[in-house]
Amino acid sequence: MAGKGLSGLPKMDVLLAREELTGCGLPYALVRRAARQALEEARQALLAGSLEAAPTAEQAAARTLELARALARPGLTRVVNATGVPLHTNLGRAPLSPRAAEAVRAVTAGYCNLEYDLDRGARGGRTGRVEGLLKELTGAEGAYVVNNNAAAVLLMLSVLTPGLGVAISRGELVEIGGSFRVPDIMARSGARLVEVGTTNKTRLSDYAAALDSGAAQALLKVHPSNFKVVGFTQAAELPELGALAREKQALLLCDLGSGALDAGPFSGEPTVEEAVRRADVVCFSGDKLLGGPQAGILLGKADLIARIKSDPLARALRLDKLSLAALEATLMDWRDGILPPAAAMLGADRASLRRRAEELAVLLAPLCPCEVIESPGEAGGGSMPGVSLPGWAAALTPAEELERFFRRWEVPVIGRIHKGKLLLDVRTLLPGDEAVIAAALARWKGEQP
Numbered sequence: 001m002a003g004k005g006l007s008g009l010p011k012m013d014v015l016l017a018r019e020e021l022t023g024c025g026l027p028y029a030l031v032r033r034a035a036r037q038a039l040e041e042a043r044q045a046l047l048a049g050s051l052e053a054a055p056t057a058e059q060a061a062a063r064t065l066e067l068a069r070a071l072a073r074p075g076l077t078r079v080v081n082a083t084g085v086p087l088h089t090n091l092g093r094a095p096l097s098p099r100a101a102e103a104v105r106a107v108t109a110g111y112c113n114l115e116y117d118l119d120r121g122a123r124g125g126r127t128g129r130v131e132g133l134l135k136e137l138t139g140a141e142g143a144y145v146v147n148n149n150a151a152a153v154l155l156m157l158s159v160l161t162p163g164l165g166v167a168i169s170r171g172e173l174v175e176i177g178g179s180f181r182v183p184d185i186m187a188r189s190g191a192r193l194v195e196v197g198t199t200n201k202t203r204l205s206d207y208a209a210a211l212d213s214g215a216a217q218a219l220l221k222v223h224p225s226n227f228k229v230v231g232f233t234q235a236a237e238l239p240e241l242g243a244l245a246r247e248k249q250a251l252l253l254c255d256l257g258s259g260a261l262d263a264g265p266f267s268g269e270p271t272v273e274e275a276v277r278r279a280d281v282v283c284f285s286g287d288k289l290l291g292g293p294q295a296g297i298l299l300g301k302a303d304l305i306a307r308i309k310s311d312p313l314a315r316a317l318r319l320d321k322l323s324l325a326a327l328e329a330t331l332m333d334w335r336d337g338i339l340p341p342a343a344a345m346l347g348a349d350r351a352s353l354r355r356r357a358e359e360l361a362v363l364l365a366p367l368c369p370c371e372v373i374e375s376p377g378e379a380g381g382g383s384m385p386g387v388s389l390p391g392w393a394a395a396l397t398p399a400e401e402l403e404r405f406f407r408r409w410e411v412p413v414i415g416r417i418h419k420g421k422l423l424l425d426v427r428t429l430l431p432g433d434e435a436v437i438a439a440a441l442a443r444w445k446g447e448q449p
């Protein structure tokens with residue numbers, strides 16, 4: 001029986017003693033917090049007149065359980081990426097490979113040999129394992145890793161070019177996103193920015209003039225990762241810049257941005273190996289085309305990398321053990337010829353994408369109006385600008401309603417609305433995601449009047 005008013009509210013101890021709550025498997029403190037919240041809600045509703053009678057203990061327990069389950073879910077949670085953008089910065093960029101995810105779990109659930117050399121039984125270096133793999137994969141003399149590529153750029157310039165003039169093309173003074181602006185980071189590093197060329201055209205002779213006049217002692221090439229200048233354009237590329245730098249005995253540094261280890265799936269991107277052959281130091285992200293964890297990777301001449309590594313700033317920007325474990329496993333995947341998930345997604349061909357979209361549509365068609373459509377996508381994460389990827393999607397209606405429902409599902413599903421349809425692009429689906437989508441949609445259908 002529902003009580004009359006405030007006095008009818010279930011007592012806290014009675015509520016907490018109910019079997020649904022004692023047997024729910026959630027921590028007691030969490031359930032108590034939820035119970036307090038449920039009772040407070042009911043009290044406010046009674047006072048406001050939006051509720052006529054106090055809830056029964058059973059009703060209050062059901063609401064408590066609902067609130068407790070919501071409190072038990074972390075805010076940062078897995079989602080299904082159905083946007084078709086493999087390196088979606090808002091969705092965490094690259095998903096880790098099974099080997100990398102397992103490495104993180106194995107290394108963090110207990111102790112690990114982070115800075116311990118098991119052969120010698122003595123203190124060891126923390127980055128030696130990934131440095132060895134990076135050198136093997138790219139042919140670089142020296143390698144080092146930091147927290148992200150923004151940190152790698154800052155560290156590279158702070159150590160190698162403080163007080164020096166650094167020539168950079170006006171077409172490469174870019175903002176990468178998240179307020180990372182090349183001119184600002186250069187200023188912070190103590191390097192002197194020497195702009196050469198124009199926004200659309202910069203010639204090798206522009207760099208040569210900056211070196212000859214004494215204005216610059218180093219060259220910086222920044223890979224324009226999230227935009228493309230089209231039309232009447234010209235830029236000096238790494239091979240010619242490398243030759244110029246050698247001739248003039250100037251440093252050539254390169255922020256490669258994405259860093260493709262293998263040209264295969266990434267049309268038109270310069271490979272890391274090629275950049276390492278041309279530039280003195282190269283840096284790029286761990287979670288773009290490499291397909292690993294957030295990290296900044298520095299490769300180059302042994303003496304320059306050694307200077308970078310021993311700088312106090314390197315310690316402040318160092319990579320943590322979770323990322324080191326994931327990065328080592330990702331590099332082992334590349335070594336063993338296994339493409340990390342994001343790289344495999346980028347290389348997926350049109351025919352197999354179409355087949356998967358048709359299979360998804362077969363699964364979803366009994367649940368809502370659904371058709372298969374072609375929808376071009378992009379790489380994302382500031383990679384492969386201007387490259388349109390072939391894409392196939394299941395297109396669902398009603399778009400707005402489904403978009404909202406999917407976004408709030410236990411495992412949120414993120415698609416995109418286009419021309420009145422909710423598109424679920426299959427390129428970025430991981431194993432098991434189709435079942436998540438179908439389960440969510442079955443619930444939605446069940447809730448329809």
Ligand SMILES: *Cc1c(COP(=O)(O)O)cnc(C)c1O
Nearest residue numbers: 148149150176225257258285382
């Ligand atoms: C993405 C990018 C960065 C920043 O890398 P993070 O790993 O996100 O810090 C810097 N420079 C270029 C050219 C980039 O593309």
